[in-house]
Amino acid sequence: MIYLDNAATTPMDPEVIDAVQESMRKDFANSGTVYSLGLDSKRRLEEAEEQIRNSLGIPQNYKIIFTSGGSESNNLFIKGYGFPDRKIACLGLEHPSVTQTLESFREFGNEPVSLLDLQKEGRLDVSDLSRLKKEKVRLLCLSHVNNELGSVNDPTLILPAMAEQSPQTRLFLDGVQAVGKLKLSPAMWRGLAGYSLSGHKINGPKGIGLLVFEGKLDLKPQIHGGQQQHRIRSGTLPVPLIVGLALAIKKSVEKTEETIKNNQKLSRHLAAKLKILAEELPELNLQFNSSLSEDLSCQSPSIVNFSFAPVEGEVMLHHLEKKEIYVGLGSACSAHSKEPSKILTGIGLTPEEARCSLRISFGSHNTLADVDAFVATFGEAYSQLYSTFNRKTTHK
Amino acid sequence: MNERRTILVRYDEIGLKGKNRDHFINRLVKNIQMQMKDLEGLKFKVPHGRIFIHCTQESTEECTRRLQKIPGIASVSVGVTREPEFDALAAVGVEWIEPLMQPDEKFKFCVRTNRADKSYPYKSPEIDREVGSRILGQLHSKGLEVSIKEADFILEIEIGQDETVVFYNRIPGLRGLPVGSSGDILGLISGGIDSPVALYRMMKRGCRAHGIFFDNRPFMGRGGYDKVVKLSKLLNGYQGKSQLYVVPFEDIQVAIRDHCRPAHRVVLYRRMMYRIAQAVAQQKGCLALATGESVGQVASQTIENLNAVSDVVHLSVFRPLIGMNKQEIINEARELESYDISIEPHPDCCSVFMPPRPATRAKIADLEVDETKYPWEILMLEAISKMETIALDALTV
Numbered sequence: 001m002i003y004l005d006n007a008a009t010t011p012m013d014p015e016v017i018d019a020v021q022e023s024m025r026k027d028f029a030n031s032g033t034v035y036s037l038g039l040d041s042k043r044r045l046e047e048a049e050e051q052i053r054n055s056l057g058i059p060q061n062y063k064i065i066f067t068s069g070g071s072e073s074n075n076l077f078i079k080g081y082g083f084p085d086r087k088i089a090c091l092g093l094e095h096p097s098v099t100q101t102l103e104s105f106r107e108f109g110n111e112p113v114s115l116l117d118l119q120k121e122g123r124l125d126v127s128d129l130s131r132l133k134k135e136k137v138r139l140l141c142l143s144h145v146n147n148e149l150g151s152v153n154d155p156t157l158i159l160p161a162m163a164e165q166s167p168q169t170r171l172f173l174d175g176v177q178a179v180g181k182l183k184l185s186p187a188m189w190r191g192l193a194g195y196s197l198s199g200h201k202i203n204g205p206k207g208i209g210l211l212v213f214e215g216k217l218d219l220k221p222q223i224h225g226g227q228q229q230h231r232i233r234s235g236t237l238p239v240p241l242i243v244g245l246a247l248a249i250k251k252s253v254e255k256t257e258e259t260i261k262n263n264q265k266l267s268r269h270l271a272a273k274l275k276i277l278a279e280e281l282p283e284l285n286l287q288f289n290s291s292l293s294e295d296l297s298c299q300s301p302s303i304v305n306f307s308f309a310p311v312e313g314e315v316m317l318h319h320l321e322k323k324e325i326y327v328g329l330g331s332a333c334s335a336h337s338k339e340p341s342k343i344l345t346g347i348g349l350t351p352e353e354a355r356c357s358l359r360i361s362f363g364s365h366n367t368l369a370d371v372d373a374f375v376a377t378f379g380e381a382y383s384q385l386y387s388t389f390n391r392k393t394t395h396k
Numbered sequence: 397m398n399e400r401r402t403i404l405v406r407y408d409e410i411g412l413k414g415k416n417r418d419h420f421i422n423r424l425v426k427n428i429q430m431q432m433k434d435l436e437g438l439k440f441k442v443p444h445g446r447i448f449i450h451c452t453q454e455s456t457e458e459c460t461r462r463l464q465k466i467p468g469i470a471s472v473s474v475g476v477t478r479e480p481e482f483d484a485l486a487a488v489g490v491e492w493i494e495p496l497m498q499p500d501e502k503f504k505f506c507v508r509t510n511r512a513d514k515s516y517p518y519k520s521p522e523i524d525r526e527v528g529s530r531i532l533g534q535l536h537s538k539g540l541e542v543s544i545k546e547a548d549f550i551l552e553i554e555i556g557q558d559e560t561v562v563f564y565n566r567i568p569g570l571r572g573l574p575v576g577s578s579g580d581i582l583g584l585i586s587g588g589i590d591s592p593v594a595l596y597r598m599m600k601r602g603c604r605a606h607g608i609f610f611d612n613r614p615f616m617g618r619g620g621y622d623k624v625v626k627l628s629k630l631l632n633g634y635q636g637k638s639q640l641y642v643v644p645f646e647d648i649q650v651a652i653r654d655h656c657r658p659a660h661r662v663v664l665y666r667r668m669m670y671r672i673a674q675a676v677a678q679q680k681g682c683l684a685l686a687t688g689e690s691v692g693q694v695a696s697q698t699i700e701n702l703n704a705v706s707d708v709v710h711l712s713v714f715r716p717l718i719g720m721n722k723q724e725i726i727n728e729a730r731e732l733e734s735y736d737i738s739i740e741p742h743p744d745c746c747s748v749f750m751p752p753r754p755a756t757r758a759k760i761a762d763l764e765v766d767e768t769k770y771p772w773e774i775l776m777l778e779a780i781s782k783m784e785t786i787a788l789d790a791l792t793v
Contacts, residue, residue: 315746318614388650389748 002370005328006201007147007177007303007361013203013251016244020205023240031237032228041239048239048246052210055246055253056179057186061215065229066242069209070176071097073196076211076233077172078102078141080219081193082110086138089113089169091124091153093343094143098174102141113137121291122151122347123298126158132166139170139193144178148343148359149290150303152182157297159191176201176209180252180259181302193217197249199241203364204248208241255364263301263362264294266371270304270360273375281379283386285309289344289357302362307349309356310389311382316358319381325374328359401456402477402561404554405447405463408470408571421447424468424574430636431462443556444512450477460567465634467600468574473552475563480516480555482523486530488562489551493531496549497538504543505531509553516555523553573602575635580604581714582673582682585640587623587742590688590717592631592734593725597716598686599635606638606682607631608673610645612745619742625786626737632788641676642784645669648775649749656766658751662696663758664766665749666705672776674709676783684712690720695754704758 003011023044031041049064058064067073074097082088088102092114102112113135118125124142132140140162142153155173162169170193178184180202194213200206211233213219225234252259271292278286290305291298308316313329320327340354349357360374405428410420425442428449432438435458439450451459456474463472478484489507497503509523518526531551532540554561583595585607595605609624621642628640645668652664673685689697696705706713717725729735 312746312748314617315615315748318617321617322614388653 001324001326002366002373003326004360004362004366004370004374005326006363006366007359008328009200009206010203010363011365012200012205012244013248015251016204016248019247020240020244023243027239027243031239032226044239045237045242048242051246052249055250056184056212057189058212059189062189062212063215063230065211065213065233066237066245067196067209067211067233068207069200070095070174070196070198073198073209073211074098074141074174075101076222077194077196077213077219078139079104079222080232081170081172081213081217082139083220084108085110087113087136088139088141089115089132089135089137090141091119091143092116093119093122093146093149093151093346094141095147095174095176098141098143099342115140116346119347121298122146122149122343124153124158126161129161129165129169132162132169137166137169139172141172141174144173144175144195145181145300145302146343147177148303148341149305149347150177150300150361151291152178152296152298152300154297155188155192156185159188163191172196177300177302179249180256181263181300182260182296183256184253199245199248202248202252205241205244208238208245210245259364260296260301262364262366266362266366266368267292267301267304268294269368270371270375273371274306274378277375277379281383283390284379284382287353289347289349289353304360305344305357306360307353307357308382309352311385312355312389313357314355315385315389316378316381319385320374320377323377325377327374328361329357399453399476401451401453402475402559402563403449403451403456403459403463404473404475404561404563405449406445406470406472406569407447407468407574408569409573410468420468420574420577423577424466427466427468427574427576427636428463431466432459435459441558443558446512446554446556448559448561464567464569466574467570467572467602467634468577469569470571471566471568473561473563473566475552475561477559477561480560482526482530485523485527485553485560485562486534489527489531490534492551492564493540493549494535494538497535497540500539502539502541503535503549504541504547505549505551506542506544506547507531507551507553509555511555513555513557515557523555527551527553570600570634572600575599575602575604578602579683580606580681581684581686582606582608582641582677582680583686584669584673584688585609585624585628586688587620587627587738587740588688589729589735589738590690590693590725592627592688592738593728593732594686594688594714594716595631596634596728596732596734598714599631601716603686604635604638605631605686606641606680608641608643608676610669610672611642612646612649613644615646615649615746615748616743619740623737623740623742625791627734628786628788629791630732630734630737636789638788639680640786640788641680642786643672643676643779644782645779648772648779651770651772651775652766653749655769657762659753659755660758660763660766661749661751662754663701663704663763666696666701667708667763667767668772668776670705670709670713671772672779674711675776675780677711684714685709686714686716688717688725689715690717690722690725693722695756698756700757700759701755704760704763707760 027041027044029037029041031045078101172194175195176198179197198209219232221232223233228234278284287307293299317329340351344354413420435455441448507524507528509520511520581603583605585591598605607628632638648668
C-alpha cells in the first residue's frame with residue numbers, strides 16, 4: 001500500500017499508540033475530582049499541557065483548550081469571539097469548518113466578508129489590506145497552510161501588515177496543516193488571536209485537537225456544563241488522548257526540519273517525474289495548481305495539487321486505489337455532486353480543471369519509490385482513461 | 397408477571413385462495429417460524445382462519461415487531477387465552493379497562509365477539525351482552541358506559557374450537573401474500589430510491605426478490621456497492637434466503653461510451669443490463685425481472701425507451717412503480733426504511749458516461765445499429781463470468 005493522502009489523516013505513530021494505551025490503563029480517574037487518584041490524572045494533564053507549550057513555544061499569556069479536533073477548535077474560537085455581531089472576514093479558501101462557521105453568522109444579520117479578490121496563488125496578498133479597515137473587520141480567519149493547495153499564509157508577514165493597515169483587526173489561524181510541516185516562529189504568537197490544530201494530522205490520535213488563544217480575549221462558552229477549560233468548553237477531559245496529542249506534537253515539532261527536507265525532496269521529485277510523463281504522453285495536459293516555489297513562506301512542500309483535464313480526478317483516484325495507491329481529492333465527479341472544489345475554483349481554475357485534479361500529500365513514511373510507483377500507475381491509468389474522457393473521440 | 401400471551405395473526409389474501417389455501421398458509425407459517433427461530437418458548441397453532449403464537453410476556457413486543465415485517469399478514473393482536481366462561485372473560489376486560497379510566501370522566505366501551513366454534517352454546521351478540529354487562533357491573537360506578545358506535549375501548553373475543561382469546565389491539569401488517577408463494581424474481585437494484593421499493597412491492601406479492609447490481613468500479617468507488625449491499629440486507633430482512641448478484645459493468649459502459657452515439661448511451665446501457673439480468677435470472681431459476689421504473693421519471697423511462705429496453709428480453713418485466721409519482725415512491729421508501737440509505741451521497745454513475753442530451757425516443761432499429769459497433773455478446777459473457785454472488789442471510793455486518 002502506498003498512502004499519499006496525509007493531509008486527510010495520518011497513521012498513528014506506534015510510540016503514541018503505546019503512550020495512549022498506557023494512559024488508558026493508568027489515568028482513568030476524572031481529572032476534576034479531589035482525591036489523589038484524580039489529582040494524578042490532573043497532573044498528567046498539566047504535564048501534557050506544559051509539554052505542548054514548550055513544543056510549540058506558546059507564551060504564558062495564551063490559554064489552551066483541548067477539543068475534539070480542528071473543526072471544533074475553529075468553531076469554538078470563531079463563534080466564541082465573533083458572537084453575535086463582530087465583523088469577520090476570511091479569504092474564502094479556508095476549510096469548511098471556518099467558512100461554514102462564518103456563514104452561520106448570517107442568521108444574526110452578520111454578513112461575513114470574503115477577501116477572495118486579495119488572494120494570490122491561494123495566499124492573502126498583504127500589499128493592500130485597506131478593506132479590513134474600511135469594513136470594520138474585527139477578526140480575519142486564514143489557513144496557515146491551505147488544506148488542498150499547501151499555500152502558506154505566513155503570520156510573520158501578515159501580522160505586521162495588519163498592524164499597519166488595519167490595527168483593530170485580529171488574526172486567527174487554522175494551523176491544522178501547518179504543525180510539523182513548517183517551523184512555527186515564536187514571533188508568530190505576538191499579535192495572534194488564536195490558533196487551532198488537530199492530533200490526527202501529525203500521527204496522533206483522532207478525536208483530539210487544540211485551540212490556543214490569547215488569554216485576555218473573552219470567548220463566549222459553547223459547551224456548558226461542569227465549567228472545565230476556562231468555562232468555555234465543559235466536559236471531562238480525555239487524559240489518554242491528550243497525553244497522545246502532547247507526544248505527537250513533541251515528536252512532529254522535533255522532526256520538522258527533517259520533514260521539510262524530506263517533503264521538499266518528494267515534491268521536487270514528483271513535479272519532475274510528472275513533467276517527464278507529460279513529455280512522454282503528449283495527450284497529458286498537466287497543470288500544477290499548487291506553487292512549485294521552494295520558499296517556505298509561500299508554499300508547504302507537504303502538498304502538491306495538479307490537474308490533468310479531461311480525465312476526472314475521482315475516476316483516477318479509484319483506478320489508483322485498485323493498485324493500492326491512495327491519494328486525495330478536492331472535488332467529486334459523480335453525476336450527483338457536480339460541485340467542484342471551492343478552493344480550486346477560488347484560485348481561478350475552471351470547474352473542469354478543478355474536477356480533473358488530485359492532491360498528493362506526504363507523510364514521514366513516504367519515499368521516492370512511492371512517488372515513482374504513483375507516477376507510473378498514474379501514467380498507465382491516464383493512457384487507459386484518456387480516450388474515454390476525450391470528447392473529440394466521441395462518435396457523433 | 398410472566399404470564400403467557402397469545403398473539404393472534406390474521407392473514408390477508410390467503411383467505412381468498414381456493415384449493416391452494418393450505419399451501420399458502422404453510423408458507424406463511426414457515427416464514428414466520430424462520431423469522432422467529434432465535435426466540436425461545438414460542439408455540440404455534442394453526443386453527444381455521446388464524447395463526448396463534450403463544451409466547452412469554454417479555455418476547456411479545458419483539459414478536460409483534462417482527463410480524464409487522466412479514467408479508468402476508470393482515471393484522472396482529474396480542475391477547476390472552478382464557479376458558480370460554482363469561483366471568484373469566486369479563487375479568488380480563490376489567491383488568492385492561494380500569495387503568496385507562498380517569499376519575500370523574502366517562503369512558504365508553506363495547507365487546508365484540510367472533511364465534512368461530514359454532515358448537516359453542518351462545519351466539520356472538522349474547523356473549524357480547526353477557527361479558528359486557530359483567531364488566532359494566534364492576535366499573536359503572538366509576539363512569540363506564542357502553543357505546544357500540546363511539547367506544548373508547550373495544551374488547552374483542554375470539555371463540556375457537558381449541559381456544560378462546562381475548563384482546564383489544566389490532567396492529568396492521570404488511571398485507572399481501574407470503575414470500576415464496578409466487579416464485580423467485582430478479583430485481584435490478586441500484587443505490588437509488590426507486591428500485592428497493594419496487595422489490596419490496598414484489599415481495600409483498602409473494603415473490604422472493606433477488607437483486608442484481610451493475611457495479612461501476614473502478615470509475616466509481618466502493619461506496620455505491622456498499623450501499624446496495626446495505627439495501628439488499630434490509631430487503632432480505634423481510635423475506636430471507638435472497639441473493640445479491642454483483643456484475644462488473646464498467647467495461648461495457650466504456651465500450652458504449654467510446655463506440656456508440658452519445659444520445660443513445662443510457663438506453664444502450666439499460667439494454668445490456670436487461671440482457672444480463674435475463675441470463676442470470678434463467679441461470680438462477682428466477683421467473684421474471686423487476687425494475688423501479690416509472691413512466692416519464694427520467695429520459696430513459698419514456699414509453700419509447702421502456703419499449704426499447706424490454707425489446708431485448710423475453711422474460712416478463714414487472715415494474716410495480718410504473719404509475720407512481722416520486723413523492724409516493726419516497727413515502728413508501730420511508731415506510732420500508734430504505735430512504736435514509738438511498739440518499740447517502742454515493743454516486744452510482746460517473747458523469748463521463750452521461751450524455752449531454754440523452755434521446756427520449758430512441759428507435760430500436762437505430763439502437764441495433766449502435767450495437768453492431770461493439771462486441772456486446774463477448775463483453776456480456778465476460779461480465780457474467782466475473783459476477784459475485786452474495787448470500788444475504790450469511791452477511792453478519
